[in-house]
Amino acid sequence: MHNIGILGAGLIGASWASFFAAKGLKVRIYDVNSEVKENALQTANDNLQRLVNLKMLTSKAAKTGQQNLQTVDSMKALLTDMDYVQESVVEDYAIKADVYREFEQYASLSTILASSSSGLLMTRMQSVMKHPARALIAHPFNPPHLIPLVELVPGEQTASSIIDTVKTFFVQLGKHPVVLNKEVQGHIANRLAAAIWRESLALLDEEVASVEDIDAALCQGPGLRWAMMGQHLIYELGGGEGGYQKFFDTIGASFEEYWKDMQDWTTIPEAVKQKAVAGTQAYLEQKNRSEWTAWRDQKLAQIQQVLSEE
Ligand SMILES: NC(=O)c1ccc[n+]([C@@H]2O[C@H](COP(=O)([O-])OP(=O)(O)OC[C@H]3O[C@@H](n4cnc5c(N)ncnc54)[C@H](O)[C@@H]3O)[C@@H](O)[C@H]2O)c1
Structure with a gap:
């Protein structure tokens, strides 16, 4: 899978875009809100540079990643010749249902639809789809470009081969997928x-x-x-x-x-x-939110460096 679609580009979508771009994949970003979409592109570009600063990415890979990132203006443009879509729209069944119906208007049958949902049930989300076998949950932990966990959850209509394919995909990208045998609200x-x-x-x-x-x-x-x-x-x-x-x-x-x-x-x-x-206001007297975020990301990188040593 080389072409990755980011569907919904808020906090999680922007971080996913950074992750996939850092792995050398072609990333298209779409959000109904064009300001959010452009901010996500900027955030993803910035995150690639931060990964270089954290010594988790080479400058060359970051440059390639930045070239591989683009925004698009419509679902149709997002889904043309698309292999894998990471859906990160608002956590709401009604909104996801509208998005899944629109996805099916433009996506080819081989396009995988993976939802970042923190705790909704895939069975209910995929019930609006004509071809629900290619939909699953791939739930990250914030921020997905730094935290390895991804929870893979099938709905009742998800093909087991899709879970296997996505698991292999994430293993190859260096993530740590866990597969739930059955769906529960909130996953694990x-x-x-x-x-x-x-x-x-x-x-x-x-x-x-x-x-x-x-x-x-x-x-x-x-x-x-x-x-x-x-x-x-x-x-x-x-x-x-x-x-x-x-x-x-x-x-x-x-x-x-x-x-x-x-x-x-x-x-x-x-x-x-x-x-x-x-x-929690006492924390904000010590550092502002973006300083805390940068501090968190640096510590996350250092912890993972230690854990990668045998
Ligand atoms: N925030 C977290 O820590 C976290 C962690 C893991 C997973 N998630 C999951 O990720 C998803 C997104 O969460 P978030 O925190 O990024 O929310 P967010 O509010 O930051 O972003 C959601 C985005 O979806 C967009 N959107 C809404 N309707 C759309 C449509 N029809 N088409 C395209 N875009 C649309 C909105 O404009 C918004 O930018 C949710 O399912 C959430 O459960 C969140």
Whole structure:
């Protein structure tokens, strides 16, 4: 697959464009909002230069990437002779349905449609399509040009061969795809994130600690291990010589007590949102958002450099 279409060029679409261009592929960018589309082109060009600064890309590859990026003015122009489309439009079933219907007007039958959706169900999204077998979810983590994870999720009508093709494609591009056997809202990573986020908000609401200390308890502790090990392997080692079974036998019951004491909100109380927004202002006194983003991207590159060493 050489021709890549970016359909929806906001935060995630622009980062995807950077990723595919950095890999030497031809990238066409389309968004209904032409200002967003032109900004995405600029962001993608800037990201390629940042990848050079982070020593993740050669200057030559960045130049080729910049030459391979272009914006187009219509879905028709996006989809002519197109191999693979990464759809990153607004997270809304009705909007995605309109976009998928329009996609089918112009795309050839061999064009793959991959959605960046953070948690919608592909079965529902592809239900408006006449040829739904080529649609799947390929969910990135922000920013996709720096984070290797991509979650591949089939809908009920997705062909298994399409999942295999896209998995191989991403492996060749250096990503780390995981394939879900069946769809669930939020896939894997956002369900895990949702559990952590709810408890982060609840701890704030119960005034157990400040925003900064709740965040520090995560990133100065478990977060360091999470860059290289998931919870199952961590607790396998946490059981010592007895392994995971010993962990269940000795510590499992304590966790059951924590769960009984923890929040089970399914909506976020308004007052909690306000406390969280107010609590994060302290961060913005240290650095503005673009400074935090640049700092994050540099650390992400450095962590991956360390992890690539055996
Ligand atoms: N923000 C994140 O951290 C994140 C992470 C992973 C995945 N995602 C997913 O990526 C998708 C996009 O999220 P985002 O944060 O980039 O949103 P965004 O609001 O920044 O961008 C969405 C873009 O879609 C465009 N759009 C709307 N209707 C369109 C149409 N008919 N044709 C073409 N473009 C259209 C909008 O103009 C907008 O620029 C969502 O499905 C979201 O769940 C987001």
